[in-house]
Each structure stands twice: as C-alpha cells, then as structure tokens.
Amino acid sequence: EAGVAQSPRYKIIEKRQSVAFWCNPISGHATLYWYQQILGQGPKLLIQFQNNGVVDDSQLPKDRFSAERLKGVDSTLKIQPAKLEDSAVYLCASTPLLGNTIYFGEGSWLTVV
Amino acid sequence: GQQVMQIPQYQHVQEGEDFTTYCNSSTTLSNIQWYKQRPGGHPVFLIQLVKSGEVKKQKRLTFQFGEAKKNSSLHITATQTTDVGTYFCADRGSNYKLTFGKGTLLTVNP
Numbered sequence: 001e002a003g004v005a006q007s008p009r010y011k012i013i014e015k016r017q018s019v020a021f022w023c024n025p026i027s028g029h030a031t032l033y034w035y036q037q038i039l040g041q042g043p044k045l046l047i048q049f050q051n052n053g054v055v056d057d058s059q060l061p062k063d064r065f066s067a068e069r070l071k072g073v074d075s076t077l078k079i080q081p082a083k084l085e086d087s088a089v090y091l092c093a094s095t096p097l098l099g100n101t102i103y104f105g106e107g108s109w110l111t112v113v
Numbered sequence: 114g115q116q117v118m119q120i121p122q123y124q125h126v127q128e129g130e131d132f133t134t135y136c137n138s139s140t141t142l143s144n145i146q147w148y149k150q151r152p153g154g155h156p157v158f159l160i161q162l163v164k165s166g167e168v169k170k171q172k173r174l175t176f177q178f179g180e181a182k183k184n185s186s187l188h189i190t191a192t193q194t195t196d197v198g199t200y201f202c203a204d205r206g207s208n209y210k211l212t213f214g215k216g217t218l219l220t221v222n223p
Contacts, residue, residue: 031209042119042201042213043156055208091155095209102146102211104155 025094119214136202
C-alpha cells in the first residue's frame, strides 16, 4: 500500500515569498490533516479536512496560510507571504473515516531566510 | 483547547536501562495515542488506548491509561539503540482531532 506522498521534500525561500506544498493521502482515506512541526516541538494541527470539507482550521493563520482539498483527494497548503517563524516541517497525514491509525507523510521541510 | 503535557522533555539512558515517559492533562482525555518519531523522520503510530485503566504491551513497550483518563505512560524495558527517537502522546478528541504533547526525546548510549 502506498503511503502519504508529499512534495517538495525541501524548500528554502526568502521571507515575504510564497510557497506551496502538495499532499496525496493514502487511497480511500477520507480525513486529511496538515500539521506544522517546529524543531524540538510536537506537531501542531493547522487544518483538518473530511473529504473536501474543513473540520477544523482554528489554528491556521488565515492571513497568510491557505489550504484546499477541492476533489476530496489530494490537498495543497500555501503560505503567502512567508515569515521567518514559518520555518518548520509541514506534515500531511491521513486516516480512513472512523479509523484509529493516522499515517504521516515524510514531511516538507521549509526554511525561510 | 485540550492541552497535553509530557515529561520529561529529554532522557538519556545507558543501553539496557529502562525508560518511562509520562503524559498528563488537566481535563479528561478522550483516547490517547502514542507515536514514535526517529531523528529526521515522521511520527509513526504505535498504539491507541481507549478505556480507563487500560494496559497494552508491545514486546518491550508497555502503555498505560490512567484510571481517571487524565494521564498515560509509556515504559520501555531494557532499552536498545533502536529505541532512540522522540515519543509523543496525543489526545484523539472529538472529530478525530489529534492534539500532540511536546514529546520526550530519548537517547541511548551503547
């Protein structure tokens, strides 16, 4: 079974530039999550989708971050404009509807300089 | 929202020693999940605890859920170098939202 796919794996941008991350969850998984993990900390939920609807985006900085999952399958997370404090790993995860196990992708490592 | 505290933040042990990390909350936890993240890697699901007082074992790992469902622990017996990584607990709340603790970084000296 293929895992959660993310791209790009690494990105370095200057502050005020924009960046987009892509995630393809495991086939058939209804729920998709985007987490931000700053070095030395636990993952922080940014947004949770169920199919193409948003379940929770309470911690998403909506002035600069946006995410979509238009067809209920893959998803993109965009940051515009980026700040230095956005340097982190952006983890995508998915789970089947009512499933217990959450599967994480390898993550997209962002450095803002 | 739900806050999950984890202690200790770091733990360094000699290979063969035991290791325990604790997860605490001021409010009742829904379900507790435990994850392991190797250095440079992504979190990998280990187990979910649901019932008050539940105890589950996976080889050298023992997971417990407190009677009041406000705390949980992970105990590793006779650590090995392959156990190195950060162990996270996470509360699986309503709408299947997962709230992580800050994790315990385990290093093992061979």
